[in-house]
Amino acid sequence: MAVTGILLVLFLIVHMLGNLKIFTGETSFDHYAHWLRDIGTPLLPHTWYLWIQRIVLTVAVVAHIVAATVLARRARAARPVKYAHRKKVQGSYAARTMRWGGVIILLFVIYHILDLTTGHLNPQGDASNPYGNVVADFAPERWYVTLFYTLAIVTVGFHLRHGAFSAFRSLGQQTPRGERRARNAALVLAVALCAGYLVVPFAVLTGLVS
Amino acid sequence: MNLTLRIWRQKGPEDKGRMVTYPVDDVSPDMSFLEMLDVLNERLILAGEDPVAFDHDCREGICGMCGLMINGDAHGPQRGTTACQLHMRQFKDGETIDIEPWRASAFPVVKDLVVNRNAFDKIIAAGGYITAPTGSAPEAHSTPVAKANADAPSSRRPASAAVPAWRPARTAPACSSPPPSSPSSRCCPRASRSVTPG
Amino acid sequence: MELFTEGDPIADTKAPAGPIDRRWETRRFEAKLVNPANRRKMTVIVVGTGLAGGSAAATLAEQGYHVKSYCYQDSPRRAHSIAAQGGINAAKNYRNDGDSVHRLFYDTVKGGDFRSRESNVHRLAEVSVNIIDQCVAQGVPFAREYGGLLDTRSFGGAQVQRTFYARGQTGQQLLLGAYQALERQIGLGSVEMNARHEMLELVLVDGKARGIVVRDLVTGEISTEMADAVVLASGGYGNVFYLSTNAKGCNVTATWRAHRKGAYFANPCYTQIHPTCIPVSGDHQSKLTLMSESLRNDGRVWVPKAKGDDRSPKDIPEDDRDYYLERIYPSFGNLVPRDIASRAAKNVCDEGRGVGPTKLGVYLDFADAIHRLGRKAIEAKYGNLFEMYERITGEDPYEVPMRIYPAVHYTMGGLWVDYDLQSSIPGLFVIGEANFSDHGANRLGASALMQGLADGYFVLPTTIANYLASGPLDKVDASHPAAVEARTDVEDRIRRLLAVNGDRTVDSFHRELGQIMWEHCGMERSEAGLRKAIDEIRALRDQFWQRVKVSGTGEELNQSLEKAGRVADFFELAELMCIDALHREESCGGHFRAEHQTPDGEAQRDDDRFAYVAAWEFTATGEPSVLHKEDLKFEYVHPTQRSYK
Structure with missing residues (x-):
C-alpha cells in the first residue's frame, strides 16, 4: 500500500505543478500540455512516454486497491465473531474514512479523465486547447462541477493525511518522535496539495483566469 | 447496587455463543469486578445453572490471566487497571454492563469468557528469549547497564532503547560484544514486558 | 482417640559431614552423573512453572533430559512467583558492608528461629551469588546505580544491603527470565509443556515415584503420564485460609496427594503472616492484597484509645490515639518484625479498637511523614502503592490514613526433603515453597525468590542426576x-x-x-x-x-x-x-x-524439647498420622532468644 501510494502521491505533486502553469497564460499552458506528449522524443516516439506513465499509474492504482482489499479481508478474518458491544472506532475522521474515501476518489478520477483528458464530458472538448477546456469546465454557471471537484479534492486531502502517515509507519518509522514528525509532514503535504489543486477551479470561477 | 449484566455464553470452541442477560442485585461498591462475577456464579450454581467460566488467578493485577472486554474496553473503563483490580464503584447503580471475551481468531474462545492465548507463548518459544543456559553466566558486574535503561518502564521505552542487559549501554554499538557464554545471543531483546500496576 | 502417634526418628542422610562450607562441593563431587547419551532417554516430570519449577524444567532440558512440564494456568508465565514485589537476596557483598556467604547463612538460620537445617541453608547462601549472575545474563532488569552497576537495598532481618530488586516487580522479572529459558527449551522440543493441566495423583511403582495422573482442565480428560522421576514445584498452601495473598488457584493438591502416597509433610503449622495488607471489606472478599512492607518506614501505626470510637480518623485528636507499636516497642517502634507487628494488630482489634467497616484494621498514617518530608517526597517513594490502595479502597491515603491488617502470605512448611531435595518417596523431588527445607519457622523477606531459583537452577539439576544414575529403572507405562x-x-x-x-x-x-x-x-x-x-x-x-x-x-x-x-x-x-x-x-x-x-x-x-523438624506420615483418612522427628543440630549458629524492645 505504501509503495503504490507514494507513486500516486508523486504523480499528484507533478500534476499539481503542471496545473499551476495555468496562471502563466493560455499559450504557455497549452504548450506545456502538448509538450507532455513529446517527453522523451526523439528517443521515444510521440506520446510513448505518456502511455508508459499511464500504464504505471494504472498498475499502481490497481495494486493499491488490491492491497486494500487483501488487508480488509485479513482484518475481518482476524476477528470472525464481532464484539456485541462495539465502541466507536478510535482514530481521526481521516483514518475512519479511508475505505469509502478511496472509492469516492476512484469515481472522481474516472470522471476527471472523461472530462479533461478525453474531453467526452467537457463542454468544449477541444484537445488542441486544454486551457479553454479548463475555463469552460469551471465557468460560473457550471458551479456544481466546481463543487464536485472541491469535494473530491478535499477527500483526496483527508486520504493523504492519514495515508502518508501510515505509509511512513509501514516503511519502518517506529519511534514516538518520528511519529510526531510523520504526522506533521502528512498534514502539510495534504494541505499543500489541496490548496494547489483548488486554486485553479476557483481562479476560473472568480474570473481570475478566463 | 443493582446491575444488569449481559454476558457472552459459549459452551465450547465449536458452539456459536450468544449474549445472555443476568440481573445482579446487592452488589457492593467495594467488590472487585471479579468478586461481582463470583457472587453471580454462586447464585447460578445454587440455582442449578452453569456458572460463567472466566480466567483469573493472582487478583492483584500482575499475572495477566484475567482479560475481559467490559463495555467494549479491555479490562474495563479505568485506565491502567486490570479487571481484577477494577472495583464496582466505577459503575453506576442500575447500569447495564456488557462482558465479552477477547475476540481474535488467533485466540479462540475455550468457554464463555475463557480464551486460549497459547499463541503468545509460541512467539516466545520461536525466539523471544536470550540464550543463557544455566551455569554459563559471567559475573553480574562484568557488564554495566545505564541506570536510565534499567529504570525505564518498557512501555515508555522506544524499542531501540531496550537493550539486553549484557550490552554496555551507551558506549558499545549494538551487538558488538556478546559475552562468550552466549554465542547465539540475539540482538533484539525479549518481547516487551507487560506493565502492571502496583 | 489420639490425634497422632510417634514413629521412628528420621535423619537427613545425604548431607556430607565435614566443614559446612565444603559440604555442597563435596556432595556435588560425590553425586553420580548421568552419561549425556543416556539423558535423552530419561523423562522427568515437573509440576509447576514458577521460579522453582520453571527454572528446573529449563535447566534439566538444557542438560539433555526429556522434560514434561505441567501447570494449571493458561501459560507458564502466570505462576504466582510473578507477584513477589520486594527483591531477592544474594551474598554478593557489592556494598563492602560486611556481607558474606556465612552472614547470609547466619541471618537465615536466625531469622528462621533456629528451626532449619544448617547444611541446606548454607548451600542456599552459597548458590545465591550464582543466581544473580544467571538472571543478569538472561536480561532481568535489576535496578542499577548511576554508574551502571547493580543496586541493592536493605530488607527486614538483615543489617547489610544485599537485596537486589527490579522496581516493585522483582518476581515478575525473574519469572519472565525463567519463563523465556523454559520457552526456549519448548521451542527446541526438549520440554513438553502442558498448560491448563492439574496433577491429581502421584503414581508409585515398586515404592518409587514414576508418574502422575493429570486432568486436562479444558477437556476434562484424565491421563496418566509416566517418567523416571517426578519433581513437585507446586508452591505453598496459604489458601487453606481462604483469604491470603496467594493467587486464587494456589492449592495443596499436588503435595497433599504425594503426602497421601507416603511423602512426609514437615512443619505444616509454620505460616507467615504479613502485617501490611489491605483489610477485608466484606463477605464478598476473595483475596487479600499485599502492600510493600517498606510503608512502615514512614507510616505510623495507630488505633483509637477508646473501644468503639467511630469518629473519622481526622476528628480523633492526638490524645485519643494509641500509637501502640511505638508505645510497646520504643526502640524498634513501627519497624518491629512481621510477626510481632501482625500479632499486635490482632490484639488491638480483639480489644474492640479496630477501625474500618469490619473493625478488622488499624491505621497506617502518613500525615507526619507528609508534613515532615512534603507530599512530593512521599509520592516519589510510595506513589504506586498509594495508587493501588486508592484503586482498591476508593480512599485517598494522602488525605485519610491507610487501613491495614495482617494476612497469610507464605507457608514455610511443606513436603519433607533431604539434602538432595528428595522426599521420603524415592524419585519424588520437591522444590521451592512446596518443600520445607530452608526457612525454618520463619522466612526472611526477599528469600523466597532466592530459594526457588537456587533449587531450580542449581541444586535439583545436580542432585536428581544422582538418583537417575542409580537406574536404569524398569520400563513402565500407563497400563501398569x-x-x-x-x-x-x-x-x-x-x-x-x-x-x-x-x-x-x-x-x-x-x-x-x-x-x-x-x-x-x-x-x-x-x-x-x-x-x-x-x-x-x-x-x-x-x-x-x-x-x-x-x-x-x-x-x-x-x-x-x-x-x-x-x-x-x-x-x-x-x-x-x-x-x-x-x-x-x-x-x-x-x-x-x-x-x-x-x-x-x-x-x-x-x-530442649522442640529443636526438631516434625515430619508427618499419612496412614489413612481419619486415622492418626505418625510423627517422625528429625533432630536439628546447630554447629555453627547457636540459638539465642530474639528481642526487639
Missing part, C-alpha cells in the same frame, strides 16, 4: 496396575464430588474453613482453640461431602469442580496443620502459642 489404580482413584473421586449435588457451594465451605483456620490456627494459637478447630474442621469436612454442590460434568472446563477437589484436600491439610500446631508446645517464628510467651509477650522457644 499401579498407574491404572491411581487413575481409577482420580476418576472415582471426581464422580463422588459431582454426585453429592447438595445445597452449598464450594466457596461457602472454603470460606468457612478459612475462618476456622484464621481464628484458631492463625497469628496466635492455643491448645483449646486448636482442639476446637480440629473438631470443627472434621465436622465441616463431613458436611462438605454431604452437602457440596458442584455444577456441570467432569468432561468439560469446570471451574467449580477444580475448586471442589482443591478444597477437599485443604480440609485434610487443615486438620494436620492444627495437630502440628497443637503438638508443638512452644512458640517459634511463624508459630505462636499463647501459652508459650515471655512475660512481655514475645515468642518463647523450647529448644
Whole structure:
C-alpha cells in the first residue's frame, strides 16, 4: 500500500505543478500540455512516454486497491465473531474514512479523465486547447462541477493525511518522535496539495483566469 | 447496587455463543469486578445453572490471566487497571454492563469468557528469549547497564532503547560484544514486558 | 482417640559431614552423573512453572533430559512467583558492608528461629551469588546505580544491603527470565509443556515415584503420564485460609496427594503472616492484597484509645490515639518484625479498637511523614502503592490514613526433603515453597525468590542426576496396575464430588474453613482453640461431602469442580496443620502459642524439647498420622532468644 501510494502521491505533486502553469497564460499552458506528449522524443516516439506513465499509474492504482482489499479481508478474518458491544472506532475522521474515501476518489478520477483528458464530458472538448477546456469546465454557471471537484479534492486531502502517515509507519518509522514528525509532514503535504489543486477551479470561477 | 449484566455464553470452541442477560442485585461498591462475577456464579450454581467460566488467578493485577472486554474496553473503563483490580464503584447503580471475551481468531474462545492465548507463548518459544543456559553466566558486574535503561518502564521505552542487559549501554554499538557464554545471543531483546500496576 | 502417634526418628542422610562450607562441593563431587547419551532417554516430570519449577524444567532440558512440564494456568508465565514485589537476596557483598556467604547463612538460620537445617541453608547462601549472575545474563532488569552497576537495598532481618530488586516487580522479572529459558527449551522440543493441566495423583511403582495422573482442565480428560522421576514445584498452601495473598488457584493438591502416597509433610503449622495488607471489606472478599512492607518506614501505626470510637480518623485528636507499636516497642517502634507487628494488630482489634467497616484494621498514617518530608517526597517513594490502595479502597491515603491488617502470605512448611531435595518417596523431588527445607519457622523477606531459583537452577539439576544414575529403572507405562489404580482413584473421586449435588457451594465451605483456620490456627494459637478447630474442621469436612454442590460434568472446563477437589484436600491439610500446631508446645517464628510467651509477650522457644523438624506420615483418612522427628543440630549458629524492645 505504501509503495503504490507514494507513486500516486508523486504523480499528484507533478500534476499539481503542471496545473499551476495555468496562471502563466493560455499559450504557455497549452504548450506545456502538448509538450507532455513529446517527453522523451526523439528517443521515444510521440506520446510513448505518456502511455508508459499511464500504464504505471494504472498498475499502481490497481495494486493499491488490491492491497486494500487483501488487508480488509485479513482484518475481518482476524476477528470472525464481532464484539456485541462495539465502541466507536478510535482514530481521526481521516483514518475512519479511508475505505469509502478511496472509492469516492476512484469515481472522481474516472470522471476527471472523461472530462479533461478525453474531453467526452467537457463542454468544449477541444484537445488542441486544454486551457479553454479548463475555463469552460469551471465557468460560473457550471458551479456544481466546481463543487464536485472541491469535494473530491478535499477527500483526496483527508486520504493523504492519514495515508502518508501510515505509509511512513509501514516503511519502518517506529519511534514516538518520528511519529510526531510523520504526522506533521502528512498534514502539510495534504494541505499543500489541496490548496494547489483548488486554486485553479476557483481562479476560473472568480474570473481570475478566463 | 443493582446491575444488569449481559454476558457472552459459549459452551465450547465449536458452539456459536450468544449474549445472555443476568440481573445482579446487592452488589457492593467495594467488590472487585471479579468478586461481582463470583457472587453471580454462586447464585447460578445454587440455582442449578452453569456458572460463567472466566480466567483469573493472582487478583492483584500482575499475572495477566484475567482479560475481559467490559463495555467494549479491555479490562474495563479505568485506565491502567486490570479487571481484577477494577472495583464496582466505577459503575453506576442500575447500569447495564456488557462482558465479552477477547475476540481474535488467533485466540479462540475455550468457554464463555475463557480464551486460549497459547499463541503468545509460541512467539516466545520461536525466539523471544536470550540464550543463557544455566551455569554459563559471567559475573553480574562484568557488564554495566545505564541506570536510565534499567529504570525505564518498557512501555515508555522506544524499542531501540531496550537493550539486553549484557550490552554496555551507551558506549558499545549494538551487538558488538556478546559475552562468550552466549554465542547465539540475539540482538533484539525479549518481547516487551507487560506493565502492571502496583 | 489420639490425634497422632510417634514413629521412628528420621535423619537427613545425604548431607556430607565435614566443614559446612565444603559440604555442597563435596556432595556435588560425590553425586553420580548421568552419561549425556543416556539423558535423552530419561523423562522427568515437573509440576509447576514458577521460579522453582520453571527454572528446573529449563535447566534439566538444557542438560539433555526429556522434560514434561505441567501447570494449571493458561501459560507458564502466570505462576504466582510473578507477584513477589520486594527483591531477592544474594551474598554478593557489592556494598563492602560486611556481607558474606556465612552472614547470609547466619541471618537465615536466625531469622528462621533456629528451626532449619544448617547444611541446606548454607548451600542456599552459597548458590545465591550464582543466581544473580544467571538472571543478569538472561536480561532481568535489576535496578542499577548511576554508574551502571547493580543496586541493592536493605530488607527486614538483615543489617547489610544485599537485596537486589527490579522496581516493585522483582518476581515478575525473574519469572519472565525463567519463563523465556523454559520457552526456549519448548521451542527446541526438549520440554513438553502442558498448560491448563492439574496433577491429581502421584503414581508409585515398586515404592518409587514414576508418574502422575493429570486432568486436562479444558477437556476434562484424565491421563496418566509416566517418567523416571517426578519433581513437585507446586508452591505453598496459604489458601487453606481462604483469604491470603496467594493467587486464587494456589492449592495443596499436588503435595497433599504425594503426602497421601507416603511423602512426609514437615512443619505444616509454620505460616507467615504479613502485617501490611489491605483489610477485608466484606463477605464478598476473595483475596487479600499485599502492600510493600517498606510503608512502615514512614507510616505510623495507630488505633483509637477508646473501644468503639467511630469518629473519622481526622476528628480523633492526638490524645485519643494509641500509637501502640511505638508505645510497646520504643526502640524498634513501627519497624518491629512481621510477626510481632501482625500479632499486635490482632490484639488491638480483639480489644474492640479496630477501625474500618469490619473493625478488622488499624491505621497506617502518613500525615507526619507528609508534613515532615512534603507530599512530593512521599509520592516519589510510595506513589504506586498509594495508587493501588486508592484503586482498591476508593480512599485517598494522602488525605485519610491507610487501613491495614495482617494476612497469610507464605507457608514455610511443606513436603519433607533431604539434602538432595528428595522426599521420603524415592524419585519424588520437591522444590521451592512446596518443600520445607530452608526457612525454618520463619522466612526472611526477599528469600523466597532466592530459594526457588537456587533449587531450580542449581541444586535439583545436580542432585536428581544422582538418583537417575542409580537406574536404569524398569520400563513402565500407563497400563501398569499401579498407574491404572491411581487413575481409577482420580476418576472415582471426581464422580463422588459431582454426585453429592447438595445445597452449598464450594466457596461457602472454603470460606468457612478459612475462618476456622484464621481464628484458631492463625497469628496466635492455643491448645483449646486448636482442639476446637480440629473438631470443627472434621465436622465441616463431613458436611462438605454431604452437602457440596458442584455444577456441570467432569468432561468439560469446570471451574467449580477444580475448586471442589482443591478444597477437599485443604480440609485434610487443615486438620494436620492444627495437630502440628497443637503438638508443638512452644512458640517459634511463624508459630505462636499463647501459652508459650515471655512475660512481655514475645515468642518463647523450647529448644530442649522442640529443636526438631516434625515430619508427618499419612496412614489413612481419619486415622492418626505418625510423627517422625528429625533432630536439628546447630554447629555453627547457636540459638539465642530474639528481642526487639
